[in-house]
Amino acid sequence: MDQEKVNILLVDDQPAKLLAYEVILKDLGENLVIASSGREALEVLLKTEIAVILVDVCMPELDGFELAAMIREHPRFQKTAMIFISAIQVSDIDRLRGYEMGAVDYVPVPVVPEVLRAKIKVFAELYRKTRELERLNHELEDRVRARTAELEASTAKLRESEQRRSMAIAAGKMGSWDWDWISGDWMWDEGQYRIFGVSPEDFEVTPASVQALLHPDDVDQLRKAIAEFNKGTRAYETEFRILRPDGEVRWCVGTAAATTDESGRVVRVSGVTVDITERKRAEERQNLLAREVDHRAKNALALAQSIVRLTRADEVKAYVNAVEGRINALARVHTILSLSSWQGAELSRLIDEELAPYSLGDQIKLAGPEVQLLPATAQTLALALHELFTNSAKYGALSTRSGRLAIDWQVDEELLTLSWEESGGPLVKTPKSRGFGTRSLLASIESQLGGQAQFDWRAEGLLCRLEVPLTRKTAAAAPSKFDTAGAAELQRASG
Structure with missing residues (x-):
C-alpha cells in the first residue's frame, strides 16, 4: 500500500534557492509547499498540516529565528520539526539560540543534496509514524469506549432517574416515593418531604400519617387509588390537595405505577408527586x-x-x-x-x-x-x-x-x-x-x-x-x- 504523502514547507526569500530545494527533495515523493517569506509561511501553517519546515536563517523582515519562535508559541506547532539552512558559519551560540527557538537540525550552505534528503526523509518518516501512533491510540480509545458501553447502558436509567430526582429536589416542586404493598413500608425522597412541609427527622411515613396530611375533601382519592390497584390497575394519576402542618394548602398531581410478582399480585407501588400550586x-x-x-x-x-x-x-x-x-x-x-x-x-x-x-x-x-x-x-x-x-x-x-x-x-x-x-x-x-x-x-x-x-x-x-x-x-x-x-x-x- 502506498504511504500517505506528508507536507514539507520550504521557506526562503530567494526563488533560486527554493527551486534548488524542490529539485533536491523531489525524489522523496512528498508534497512540497513553498513560502517566500516568514509571514507567508505562517499563513500556510494555519491552513495546512506540515510535517517538516525547511527555513532559511537570513531573511528580511522576519528571519528564521523569529519565525521559529512565533511557530513554537502556537500549541498546534510545538512539535513540528524545523531545519535551519544557514549560508554563514554558525557559531555555537547561534546554534544554541536556534535550538532554543525550536530548531531540530542545521544544514549549512552549500547544501549537500544527499544530506538534505536524508534529514528531511528522517523527519518525514518520524511525522508519519507519529500520526500512525495517534491513529492507533484513537482506535484503542474507541475499543475502551466500546467495552464500557454496556456498563453505561445498564446504568443510564439509574443515572437519569437520579438526575431527575436531583432537579426535582433543587426546584422543590417534585418528589418521589415508594410503597411496599406487602409490608406497608414507605420510602420518601427529600423532595416528597419538602412538598408535604415535613422533615425526615420529625415525620414518620405511614399510611395513617400520610392520610392525615391530605385535605379532608381529597382523602377518598387515596382510598380510590388503593381500590384500583387491588382490582388490577397498573397505573393511576390524580390531582389532590395536601394540608401542611403550618396550615398552608398545596395542590399536587400524583402519578403511581404498580409492580407485580409472577402471579400478578401487587408487591410494590412507586410514584411521583408534583406540586402544581402555582399553576392552579x-x-x-x-x-x-x-x-x-x-x-x-x-x-x-x-x-x-x-x-x-x-x-x-x-x-x-x-x-x-x-x-x-x-x-x-x-x-x-x-x-x-x-x-x-x-x-x-x-x-x-x-x-x-x-x-x-x-x-x-x-x-x-x-x-x-x-x-x-x-x-x-x-x-x-x-x-x-x-x-x-x-x-x-x-x-x-x-x-x-x-x-x-x-x-x-x-x-x-x-x-x-x-x-x-x-x-x-x-x-x-x-x-x-x-x-x-x-x-x-x-x-x-x-x-x-x-x-x-x-x-x-x-x-x-x-x-x-x-x-x-x-x-x-x-x-x-x-x-x-x-x-x-x-x-x-x-x-x-x-x-
Missing part, C-alpha cells in the same frame, strides 16, 4: 381576569349606552358631536386606567387629557396635590370634567381669549373637594334651566359616587364645587355641607 393559582388568576375583563367591558358598554340614550340635541350634528365628545372622554379615561392595569388614575392626568384638544396657553391654572382615583370614580369624574370643559368652551370663560379658569383641589379625610372657578369671560346669567348633559352627568356624582355638586352662577363667571369620596367607605358617609336642594331635580333629569 395562575389558572385562578386567569379566570378572575377573564371575569374582570367581562365586567369592565359590560360597564363600559353600559356607560356608552347611557350616553347615547340620555344625550339630547335639536339637530343631528349637535347630537353626534355631543355623543362623540362624551364617548371620547370615556375612551381617554379607559386608556389611562388600562395603562395602570386598572389600579386607578391620577386626577391631574384626567384634567390634562381633557385640556389636550384646546390651545389655551396661560388661560388655565391648576393647583392641587397628587390624587389617585378609584376606576369607577375616575370614569364618572372624567365625564363630569368633560361637560364642564365643553360648556366653558362654548359659553363660558374659555370661549374668549380674555377668559380665565382656575381649577384647584384638595383632600381632607378621604374626601376630594374640587373647585372650578371661571372669570373674565362673557357676562354670566343664572340659567332658567340647566343643560341636560350637565344635569344628568353631574347627577352621577351624587347617585353613583355618593358625592355632592354645587353651582354658583356669578356674573363674573361660573363657580362649581364638587365633593367626591375617594373610598367606597367614604361614599356612604353623611351628606355634604353644601346645599343639596337641587339633588332631586338632577336625579329626575338623569332618570
